[in-house]
Amino acid sequence: MPAKNGNAEIKFHFFDDSFIIRKFDFNNEIGGLIYNPTDHGQAEHEISYHSTNEHHSTPALLPKYKDARERIAISEEIISLGLSRIIVPIPICRITSNIATHKIYQSKDQHWHIELTDRYNTTDIYIADKNYNFEKMAKKYPMIVNFLFPITTIDFLIYGSGMGTEPIFTKMFENQNPIMALQSTTVGNYQFFSRTYQLSKTDAFRMYSKQEYSKSNFIEFFNNIDYLDLLATTNIAYKLTPTKTTPIKAAYEYDLENLKRIGFRRRSILKLKTRFSKKKRLYEKLKKFRSGIIIPA
Numbered sequence: 252m253p254a255k256n257g258n259a260e261i262k263f264h265f266f267d268d269s270f271i272i273r274k275f276d277f278n279n280e281i282g283g284l285i286y287n288p289t290d291h292g293q294a295e296h297e298i299s300y301h302s303t304n305e306h307h308s309t310p311a312l313l314p315k316y317k318d319a320r321e322r323i324a325i326s327e328e329i330i331s332l333g334l335s336r337i338i339v340p341i342p343i344c345r346i347t348s349n350i351a352t353h354k355i356y357q358s359k360d361q362h363w364h365i366e367l368t369d370r371y372n373t374t375d376i377y378i379a380d381k382n383y384n385f386e387k388m389a390k391k392y393p394m395i396v397n398f399l400f401p402i403t404t405i406d407f408l409i410y411g412s413g414m415g416t417e418p419i420f421t422k423m424f425e426n427q428n429p430i431m432a433l434q435s436t437t438v439g440n441y442q443f444f445s446r447t448y449q450l451s452k453t454d455a456f457r458m459y460s461k462q463e464y465s466k467s468n469f470i471e472f473f474n475n476i477d478y479l480d481l482l483a484t485t486n487i488a489y490k491l492t493p494t495k496t497t498p499i500k501a502a503y504e505y506d507l508e509n510l511k512r513i514g515f516r517r518r519s520i521l522k523l524k525t526r527f528s529k530k531k532r533l534y535e536k537l538k539k540f541r542s543g544i545i546i547p548a
Contacts, residue, residue: 258302259332266352270294270468274326285539291325302331328474340377340444347373347469363436375405377444394505401433412485413542418448480530486543503527
Protein backbone atom coordinates (compact mmCIF):
# COMPACT_ATOMS: atom_id res chain seq x y z
CA MET A 252 0.00 0.00 0.00
CA PRO A 253 1.15 3.65 -0.32
CA ALA A 254 3.59 4.72 2.40
CA LYS A 255 2.25 6.92 5.20
CA ASN A 256 4.44 9.33 7.16
CA GLY A 257 7.45 7.71 5.54
CA ASN A 258 6.53 4.23 6.79
CA ALA A 259 5.70 1.25 4.60
CA GLU A 260 2.30 -0.46 4.81
CA ILE A 261 1.43 -3.87 3.40
CA LYS A 262 -1.73 -5.66 2.28
CA PHE A 263 -2.10 -9.45 2.16
CA HIS A 264 -4.77 -10.74 -0.21
CA PHE A 265 -5.95 -14.36 -0.05
CA PHE A 266 -7.47 -16.39 -2.89
CA ASP A 267 -9.46 -18.49 -0.43
CA ASP A 268 -10.02 -19.04 3.29
CA SER A 269 -7.58 -21.97 3.68
CA PHE A 270 -4.96 -20.07 5.70
CA ILE A 271 -4.90 -20.18 9.49
CA ILE A 272 -3.70 -16.91 11.05
CA ARG A 273 -1.25 -17.46 13.90
CA LYS A 274 0.50 -14.72 15.85
CA PHE A 275 3.26 -14.80 18.45
CA ASP A 276 3.01 -12.51 21.48
CA PHE A 277 5.73 -11.68 24.00
CA ASN A 278 5.82 -13.96 27.05
CA ASN A 279 6.33 -11.74 30.10
CA GLU A 280 6.76 -14.64 32.51
CA ILE A 281 10.17 -15.75 33.76
CA GLY A 282 11.54 -18.73 31.85
CA GLY A 283 10.08 -20.65 28.93
CA LEU A 284 9.99 -19.40 25.36
CA ILE A 285 10.13 -15.71 24.50
CA TYR A 286 6.91 -15.74 22.46
CA ASN A 287 3.66 -17.68 22.75
CA PRO A 288 1.46 -18.64 19.78
CA THR A 289 -2.18 -17.59 19.52
CA ASP A 290 -4.55 -18.44 16.67
CA HIS A 291 -6.84 -15.85 15.11
CA GLY A 292 -9.07 -18.01 12.94
CA GLN A 293 -9.04 -18.21 9.16
CA ALA A 294 -7.86 -15.52 6.77
CA GLU A 295 -11.12 -14.76 4.96
CA HIS A 296 -10.19 -11.97 2.56
CA GLU A 297 -7.37 -9.51 3.36
CA ILE A 298 -5.00 -8.49 6.17
CA SER A 299 -3.34 -5.10 6.35
CA TYR A 300 -0.10 -4.23 8.16
CA HIS A 301 -0.36 -0.62 9.33
CA SER A 302 2.55 1.40 10.67
CA THR A 303 1.88 4.25 13.08
CA ASN A 304 -0.03 7.01 11.27
CA GLU A 305 -2.88 9.48 11.76
CA HIS A 306 -5.38 6.63 11.89
CA HIS A 307 -3.34 4.24 14.06
CA SER A 308 -1.61 5.37 17.25
CA THR A 309 0.33 2.12 17.31
CA PRO A 310 1.27 -0.33 14.52
CA ALA A 311 -1.42 -2.92 13.97
CA LEU A 312 -2.34 -5.97 11.91
CA LEU A 313 -5.99 -5.72 10.90
CA PRO A 314 -8.29 -8.18 9.10
CA LYS A 315 -10.42 -6.85 6.28
CA TYR A 316 -13.69 -8.54 5.37
CA LYS A 317 -15.93 -8.35 2.33
CA ASP A 318 -18.79 -7.23 4.56
CA ALA A 319 -18.96 -4.39 7.13
CA ARG A 320 -17.73 -6.33 10.17
CA GLU A 321 -15.65 -4.48 12.75
CA ARG A 322 -11.90 -4.81 12.16
CA ILE A 323 -10.48 -6.03 15.48
CA ALA A 324 -6.68 -6.06 15.56
CA ILE A 325 -5.00 -9.43 15.06
CA SER A 326 -1.87 -8.08 16.74
CA GLU A 327 -0.42 -4.80 17.94
CA GLU A 328 2.93 -6.36 18.84
CA ILE A 329 4.63 -5.30 15.61
CA ILE A 330 7.01 -2.53 14.62
CA SER A 331 6.38 0.46 12.37
CA LEU A 332 8.00 -0.15 8.99
CA GLY A 333 10.39 2.79 8.97
CA LEU A 334 12.97 1.45 6.53
CA SER A 335 15.39 4.30 5.92
CA ARG A 336 18.10 3.45 8.50
CA ILE A 337 17.70 -0.24 9.30
CA ILE A 338 20.62 -2.61 9.91
CA VAL A 339 18.78 -5.75 8.76
CA PRO A 340 15.53 -6.19 6.78
CA ILE A 341 12.41 -6.37 8.95
CA PRO A 342 10.57 -9.71 9.17
CA ILE A 343 6.94 -9.55 8.08
CA CYS A 344 5.53 -13.08 8.19
CA ARG A 345 6.05 -16.77 7.55
CA ILE A 346 3.87 -18.72 5.12
CA THR A 347 3.47 -22.50 5.05
CA SER A 348 1.45 -24.03 2.21
CA ASN A 349 0.14 -27.59 2.32
CA ILE A 350 -3.06 -27.06 0.31
CA ALA A 351 -2.66 -25.58 -3.15
CA THR A 352 -5.30 -23.23 -4.52
CA HIS A 353 -6.99 -24.05 -7.82
CA LYS A 354 -7.41 -20.41 -8.77
CA ILE A 355 -5.08 -18.83 -11.31
CA TYR A 356 -2.99 -15.83 -10.35
CA GLN A 357 -3.16 -12.95 -12.82
CA SER A 358 0.31 -11.40 -13.08
CA LYS A 359 0.66 -7.69 -12.23
CA ASP A 360 3.04 -5.10 -13.61
CA GLN A 361 5.23 -5.48 -10.53
CA HIS A 362 5.26 -8.84 -8.82
CA TRP A 363 7.65 -11.44 -7.45
CA HIS A 364 6.90 -15.13 -7.67
CA ILE A 365 8.17 -17.25 -4.76
CA GLU A 366 8.03 -20.93 -5.65
CA LEU A 367 7.01 -23.33 -2.89
CA THR A 368 7.25 -27.08 -3.50
CA ASP A 369 5.86 -30.14 -1.76
CA ARG A 370 9.18 -30.46 0.05
CA TYR A 371 10.15 -26.83 0.68
CA ASN A 372 6.74 -25.38 1.38
CA THR A 373 7.58 -22.69 3.94
CA THR A 374 8.89 -19.19 3.26
CA ASP A 375 9.91 -16.23 5.42
CA ILE A 376 9.22 -12.72 4.10
CA TYR A 377 11.25 -9.60 4.99
CA ILE A 378 11.13 -6.00 3.80
CA ALA A 379 13.68 -3.21 3.35
CA ASP A 380 13.87 0.10 1.50
CA LYS A 381 14.80 -0.12 -2.19
CA ASN A 382 18.08 1.66 -1.37
CA TYR A 383 19.06 -0.78 1.38
CA ASN A 384 22.60 -2.01 0.62
CA PHE A 385 23.05 -5.53 1.98
CA GLU A 386 26.72 -5.75 0.97
CA LYS A 387 27.56 -2.47 2.72
CA MET A 388 25.79 -3.51 5.91
CA ALA A 389 27.42 -6.95 5.78
CA LYS A 390 30.85 -5.32 5.85
CA LYS A 391 29.90 -3.25 8.88
CA TYR A 392 28.12 -6.04 10.73
CA PRO A 393 29.69 -9.31 9.52
CA MET A 394 28.26 -11.42 12.34
CA ILE A 395 24.72 -10.02 12.51
CA VAL A 396 24.06 -9.23 8.85
CA ASN A 397 26.45 -11.39 6.83
CA PHE A 398 26.38 -14.55 8.96
CA LEU A 399 23.26 -14.77 11.12
CA PHE A 400 20.61 -13.08 9.00
CA PRO A 401 20.97 -15.16 5.79
CA ILE A 402 20.89 -18.57 7.48
CA THR A 403 18.56 -17.95 10.43
CA THR A 404 14.86 -18.65 9.91
CA ILE A 405 12.29 -16.26 11.31
CA ASP A 406 11.35 -18.58 14.17
CA PHE A 407 14.75 -18.05 15.77
CA LEU A 408 12.71 -15.45 17.67
CA ILE A 409 11.11 -18.36 19.53
CA TYR A 410 13.83 -20.99 19.74
CA GLY A 411 17.09 -19.10 19.26
CA SER A 412 19.52 -18.96 16.35
CA GLY A 413 21.01 -22.39 16.98
CA MET A 414 17.72 -24.09 16.19
CA GLY A 415 16.85 -21.38 13.67
CA THR A 416 19.71 -22.38 11.38
CA GLU A 417 18.80 -26.09 11.22
CA PRO A 418 16.27 -25.87 8.32
CA ILE A 419 18.78 -24.09 6.07
CA PHE A 420 21.65 -26.46 6.88
CA THR A 421 19.32 -29.44 6.38
CA LYS A 422 18.39 -28.07 2.95
CA MET A 423 22.08 -27.67 2.13
CA PHE A 424 22.91 -31.26 3.10
CA GLU A 425 19.93 -32.65 1.15
CA ASN A 426 21.03 -31.04 -2.12
CA GLN A 427 24.12 -31.94 -4.11
CA ASN A 428 24.20 -28.54 -5.79
CA PRO A 429 24.64 -25.28 -3.89
CA ILE A 430 21.42 -23.69 -2.62
CA MET A 431 20.49 -20.06 -2.27
CA ALA A 432 19.70 -19.50 1.40
CA LEU A 433 18.30 -16.00 0.88
CA GLN A 434 16.69 -14.43 -2.18
CA SER A 435 15.76 -10.82 -2.79
CA THR A 436 14.16 -8.56 -5.35
CA THR A 437 13.04 -4.96 -5.71
CA VAL A 438 9.34 -4.34 -6.20
CA GLY A 439 8.38 -0.69 -6.45
CA ASN A 440 9.94 1.27 -3.59
CA TYR A 441 10.90 -1.78 -1.55
CA GLN A 442 13.24 -4.73 -1.45
CA PHE A 443 11.74 -8.03 -0.38
CA PHE A 444 13.78 -10.91 0.96
CA SER A 445 12.71 -14.53 1.35
CA ARG A 446 14.05 -17.95 2.18
CA THR A 447 12.26 -21.24 1.50
CA TYR A 448 12.70 -24.41 3.53
CA GLN A 449 10.97 -27.29 5.27
CA LEU A 450 9.94 -26.99 8.91
CA SER A 451 11.71 -29.34 11.33
CA LYS A 452 8.85 -31.72 12.16
CA THR A 453 10.63 -34.55 13.98
CA ASP A 454 11.55 -32.60 17.13
CA ALA A 455 8.72 -32.90 19.66
CA PHE A 456 10.02 -29.78 21.44
CA ARG A 457 8.95 -27.64 18.49
CA MET A 458 5.34 -26.97 17.60
CA TYR A 459 5.86 -28.17 14.02
CA SER A 460 5.73 -31.80 15.14
CA LYS A 461 1.95 -31.37 15.36
CA GLN A 462 0.02 -32.74 12.38
CA GLU A 463 -1.54 -29.36 11.59
CA TYR A 464 1.76 -28.13 10.17
CA SER A 465 1.67 -30.98 7.64
CA LYS A 466 -1.99 -30.62 6.70
CA SER A 467 -2.98 -26.94 6.93
CA ASN A 468 -1.96 -23.62 5.42
CA PHE A 469 -0.54 -21.03 7.82
CA ILE A 470 0.32 -17.38 7.73
CA GLU A 471 2.20 -16.52 10.90
CA PHE A 472 2.99 -13.05 12.22
CA PHE A 473 5.84 -12.81 14.70
CA ASN A 474 6.41 -10.04 17.22
CA ASN A 475 9.18 -8.28 15.28
CA ILE A 476 9.79 -5.42 17.72
CA ASP A 477 12.96 -6.97 19.19
CA TYR A 478 14.08 -8.78 16.04
CA LEU A 479 17.39 -6.95 15.66
CA ASP A 480 18.10 -7.04 19.41
CA LEU A 481 17.53 -10.78 19.62
CA LEU A 482 19.70 -11.38 16.57
CA ALA A 483 22.44 -9.13 17.97
CA THR A 484 22.43 -10.79 21.41
CA THR A 485 22.72 -14.33 20.06
CA ASN A 486 25.48 -16.20 21.91
CA ILE A 487 28.30 -17.36 19.63
CA ALA A 488 31.55 -19.27 20.19
CA TYR A 489 34.18 -20.78 17.92
CA LYS A 490 35.10 -24.44 18.29
CA LEU A 491 38.82 -24.94 18.94
CA THR A 492 38.93 -28.68 19.72
CA PRO A 493 36.25 -31.37 20.12
CA THR A 494 35.85 -30.32 23.78
CA LYS A 495 36.97 -26.69 23.84
CA THR A 496 35.54 -23.44 22.47
CA THR A 497 36.39 -19.78 22.63
CA PRO A 498 34.63 -17.78 25.36
CA ILE A 499 30.99 -17.12 24.53
CA LYS A 500 30.25 -13.66 23.17
CA ALA A 501 27.11 -12.03 21.80
CA ALA A 502 27.02 -11.39 18.05
CA TYR A 503 27.01 -7.63 18.57
CA GLU A 504 30.26 -7.82 20.56
CA TYR A 505 32.04 -9.28 17.54
CA ASP A 506 30.55 -6.60 15.31
CA LEU A 507 31.42 -3.72 17.64
CA GLU A 508 35.04 -4.88 17.45
CA ASN A 509 34.78 -4.81 13.66
CA LEU A 510 33.28 -1.31 13.68
CA LYS A 511 36.24 -0.11 15.75
CA ARG A 512 38.68 -1.71 13.27
CA ILE A 513 37.12 0.05 10.28
CA GLY A 514 37.01 3.42 12.01
CA PHE A 515 33.26 3.73 12.59
CA ARG A 516 32.13 6.74 14.63
CA ARG A 517 32.78 6.24 18.35
CA ARG A 518 29.49 7.86 19.33
CA SER A 519 27.56 5.47 17.10
CA ILE A 520 29.46 2.47 18.48
CA LEU A 521 28.69 3.57 22.05
CA LYS A 522 25.03 4.00 21.18
CA LEU A 523 24.84 0.49 19.76
CA LYS A 524 26.73 -0.96 22.71
CA THR A 525 24.35 0.73 25.17
CA ARG A 526 21.29 -0.54 23.32
CA PHE A 527 22.39 -4.14 22.84
CA SER A 528 23.98 -4.61 26.28
CA LYS A 529 20.79 -3.34 27.92
CA LYS A 530 18.73 -5.86 25.95
CA LYS A 531 21.21 -8.63 26.73
CA ARG A 532 20.79 -8.02 30.48
CA LEU A 533 17.01 -7.98 30.10
CA TYR A 534 16.91 -11.32 28.27
CA GLU A 535 19.26 -12.88 30.82
CA LYS A 536 17.00 -11.67 33.61
CA LEU A 537 13.95 -13.21 31.94
CA LYS A 538 15.79 -16.57 31.68
CA LYS A 539 14.24 -17.49 28.35
CA PHE A 540 15.25 -20.50 26.28
CA ARG A 541 17.58 -19.31 23.51
CA SER A 542 19.84 -21.65 21.57
CA GLY A 543 23.19 -20.21 20.52
CA ILE A 544 25.71 -21.19 17.86
CA ILE A 545 29.14 -22.86 17.92
CA ILE A 546 31.09 -22.17 14.73
CA PRO A 547 33.73 -24.70 13.60
CA ALA A 548 37.12 -22.98 13.64
